[in-house]
Amino acid sequence: MGKAFVVTSGKGGVGKTTVTANLGTALSVLGKTVVVIDADIGLRNLDIVMGLESRVVYTSMDVIQGNCDLKKALVKDRRSENLHLLAASQKDDKTSIQPEQMRKICMELKEEYDFVLIDSPAGIEQGFQNAAAGADAAVVVTTPDVAAVRDADRIIGLLQQRDLNDISLIINRLDQAMVKRGDMMDQEDVVDILSVRLIGVIPEDDAVVVSSNRGLPLALEPNAMAARAFKRVAQRLLGEEIPIPEFREPNWFTGLIQRLLNS
Amino acid sequence: MKNQQQPLVEVKGYREGLRIILRPEPPFEDVQDALVHQLDRFGDAFAGTGILLDVGERSLSDDELRRLQKLLYRRYGLEIRRVISDSDRTRQFAEILKLAAVPTLHHRETAIEASQVVQTEIARVIRQTVRAGQVERFYEGSIMVLGDVNPGGEIVASGDIIVLGTLRGIARAGCLGDTSAIIVALQLVPTQLRIGSILGRSPSTSKSLRDRNAEREKNTEIAHVVDDQIIIEEYRGI
Ligand SMILES: Nc1ncnc2c1ncn2[C@@H]1O[C@H](COP(=O)(O)OP(=O)(O)OP(=O)(O)O)[C@@H](O)[C@H]1O
Ligand SMILES: [Mg+2]
Numbered sequence: 456m457g458k459a460f461v462v463t464s465g466k467g468g469v470g471k472t473t474v475t476a477n478l479g480t481a482l483s484v485l486g487k488t489v490v491v492i493d494a495d496i497g498l499r500n501l502d503i504v505m506g507l508e509s510r511v512v513y514t515s516m517d518v519i520q521g522n523c524d525l526k527k528a529l530v531k532d533r534r535s536e537n538l539h540l541l542a543a544s545q546k547d548d549k550t551s552i553q554p555e556q557m558r559k560i561c562m563e564l565k566e567e568y569d570f571v572l573i574d575s576p577a578g579i580e581q582g583f584q585n586a587a588a589g590a591d592a593a594v595v596v597t598t599p600d601v602a603a604v605r606d607a608d609r610i611i612g613l614l615q616q617r618d619l620n621d622i623s624l625i626i627n628r629l630d631q632a633m634v635k636r637g638d639m640m641d642q643e644d645v646v647d648i649l650s651v652r653l654i655g656v657i658p659e660d661d662a663v664v665v666s667s668n669r670g671l672p673l674a675l676e677p678n679a680m681a682a683r684a685f686k687r688v689a690q691r692l693l694g695e696e697i698p699i700p701e702f703r704e705p706n707w708f709t710g711l712i713q714r715l716l717n718s
Numbered sequence: 719m720k721n722q723q724q725p726l727v728e729v730k731g732y733r734e735g736l737r738i739i740l741r742p743e744p745p746f747e748d749v750q751d752a753l754v755h756q757l758d759r760f761g762d763a764f765a766g767t768g769i770l771l772d773v774g775e776r777s778l779s780d781d782e783l784r785r786l787q788k789l790l791y792r793r794y795g796l797e798i799r800r801v802i803s804d805s806d807r808t809r810q811f812a813e814i815l816k817l818a819a820v821p822t823l824h825h826r827e828t829a830i831e832a833s834q835v836v837q838t839e840i841a842r843v844i845r846q847t848v849r850a851g852q853v854e855r856f857y858e859g860s861i862m863v864l865g866d867v868n869p870g871g872e873i874v875a876s877g878d879i880i881v882l883g884t885l886r887g888i889a890r891a892g893c894l895g896d897t898s899a900i901i902v903a904l905q906l907v908p909t910q911l912r913i914g915s916i917l918g919r920s921p922s923t924s925k926s927l928r929d930r931n932a933e934r935e936k937n938t939e940i941a942h943v944v945d946d947q948i949i950i951e952e953y954r955g956i
Contacts, residue, residue: 601869605850608868612849648868648886650847 457488459561459571461590463614465606467577469598470627473663475574476504477682478594480674481689483538487569490529492560493543494586495576496552502542506533506670516544519556525563534675539568549581554588561589570692579613587614592621595651598628599640604648611651623654625688630659642699653699655688657681726752731857731876731894735768735799742776750789757794759915763893765795767855770802774822777805780814787815841877848873848887857894869909878902888912889941897943902953906939911948913941918948 462475472495479491492515493501502508513528518541525541532538541560544551557573564571572594575586587593593614597607607624614622626642633639646653657663660681666673674685687697726749728739740749769790778786783801790796801812801819812819840859848854848863850870860877871887873879876894878901885903890912892899897914911918918941940953 605870608850608870612852615846615849647884648866650866 457565457567457569457571458592459565459573459590460592460594461494461573461575461587461619462594462596463575463583463586463610464577464596464603465579465610466597466603469596469603470625470657471577471596472501472504472574473667474594474596474625474627474657474685475501475572476667476672477674477685478688478692479538479570479572480505480532480535480672481685482570482692483532483535484675484686485689485693486537487693488537488567489570489572490539490541490564490568492541492564492571492573494557494573494582496543496582496585497545497548498576499543499545501574502530502540503670504667505540505672507540507542508670511540511542514542514544515557515560516547516551518560519552525560534671549576549585552585554585557585558589579609583610583613587617587619590619592623593619594623594625594654595649596625596627597645597649599626599634599642599645601640604640604645608649611649622651623692624649624651625655625657626653627657628659629656654691655684656699657684657688727756729756729894732770733858734855735770736764736796736857737770737772739772740774740776742774746778746782750786753786754789754793757790757796759895760794761915762795763890763912763915766853767796767857768799769796770800771798772802772822773805773808774802775804776808778803778808778811780811783808783811783815787817841880842875847871847883850887867903867908875899891941899942900956901941902938904938905936906941906950908941911941911950913943913948916943916946916948918950 462471464471475491479489483489491501493499502511507530510530513523517523518525518528529539529541532540561571573586573590576582595607595610597603611622626645629642630639634641642653642656658680660679662673662679663681673679673682676682691697724741726741726744730737787798790798798817801809801817802822803809803819804822809819841862842856843862843864844854845864847865848867848871850868853872853874854861855874857876860879861873861875862880863873864882866883867873867881867885867887867889869886874890874893876892876896878899879889879891881903884905885908887908888910889901889908891901892914895914897916899913901911901913938953939950941948941950
């Protein structure tokens with residue numbers, strides 16, 4: 456029996472879709488079977504970020520309406536055998552799905568897959584309620600700024616109210632240089648407030664935007680900083696003990712070794 | 719004559735709400751004026767609070783009840799949760815307005831447990847962090863939080879507020895007017911404090927992140943009222 460995670464944030468644009476695509480990819484690379492579900496009905500984009508748009512034939516709405524069975528609606532990833540996508544309908548909206556229906560889909564998928572990752576829409580209304588309905592655990596994504604952290608806190612409160620207490624935190628788009636200058640919250644500031652388990656810090660990295668536009672989640676590219684960070688998140692989800700702080704200042708020696716290894 | 723010693727209107731704390739008691743004999747207009755006079759002292763400090771409207775033997779017309787409901791909601795943000803009345807008609811009107819209504823006798827049974835304990839001797843203990851968007855109220859004593867109060871979270875108590883964690887959100891102690899109430903937190907970096915009707919704002923809003931980091935190591939602090947001002951200082955026992 457697999458485990459379903461809702462990837463959520465409260466505030467929009469902090470990286471839920473990016474995390475879902477890359478974490479799904481990283482987990483599949485580590486040999487796990489994964490389904491990613493786009494629960495952002497009406498505003499789908501998980502298929503685009505994963506480069507699967509042209510292969511989507513059926514959506515979760517078709518499954519719910521009985522137009523096709525669940526197996527048939529899953530789209531296989533281009534590069535990974537173990538990774539599948541359940542796309543969202545673009546012509547419907549968040550109110551056209553019921554929490555009970557999402558729960559049923561998740562239950563069915565968990566029978567066959569190790570991980571089900573649900574990309575939630577922004578906000579705390581029905582779209583979020585639907586996305587969370589079938590989840591056993593939550594991955595809360597935030598960026599290190601006051602507004603995003605406030606909304607993440609709100610979401611954590613709502614998750615706990617529905618007895619979803621298995622909550623992990625990912626801090627996305629951390630900019631070391633800004634933290635150093637004292638212009639950005641560091642991970643300690645964020646964890647101090649949210650007080651949930653931190654499972655990863657993803658750096659601000661242009662490669663993320665480039666890879667999203669190309670439809671190739673960068674989790675497969677070993678050289679991007681963010682890719683390595685996603686891999687470590689996946690390993691932590693699988694129970695490996697990998698210490699956070701994520702980044703250490705490369706001194707000249709580790710810098711040299713890094714360059715030698717990369718060359 | 720006896721009635722004149724008693725106020726026309728009494729406002730008391732009741733669990734997480736207020737209990738408003740209207741004397742039965744005086745004319746409605748007088749009672750309404752007295753209510754406005756009482757509540758104006760609090761401003762909008764109670765917005766969102768539930769009300770137990772205790773009219774006892776008074777019989778309210780549906781128009782009077784409607785007016786009270788509107789007044790409480792529009793002017794103070796107070797919502798009537800329950801009407802206590804001995805008049806069948808008043809209870810019927812209440813139910814038409816979708817308000818729960820019970821007779822005094824029936825109500826006493828449920829009220830006893832709350833009034834058995836002396837006000838200052840009870841506290842509500844909240845065993846979790848109070849997060850953004852959450853409000854915890856207790857109008858019959860103190861609140862103790864075993865966790866943090868985060869920015870956007872709020873604690874309102876008629877007694878003291880004790881936070882065994884970091885208080886970053888809003889805290890209102892002595893909310894029924896008791897300025898001897900105190901606020902204690904392991905780390906006191908609130909957005910806003912209020913004791914009685916006295917307001918204190920966080921001086922740290924303009925501080926840089928670096929300064930706030932320095933505050934992480936601070937000692938337990940207490941906020942209390944001295945000469946009509948909220949003073950924050952290191953806590954060394956009362
Ligand atoms: N670590 C990062 N470094 C740089 N850019 C990033 C990073 N993470 C996300 N982005 C960019 O930020 C934008 C928003 O990301 P994304 O779409 O994943 O957010 P979202 O939370 O899913 O948004 P929405 O709430 O609209 O669904 C995208 O353009 C993405 O490429
Ligand atoms: Mg998204």
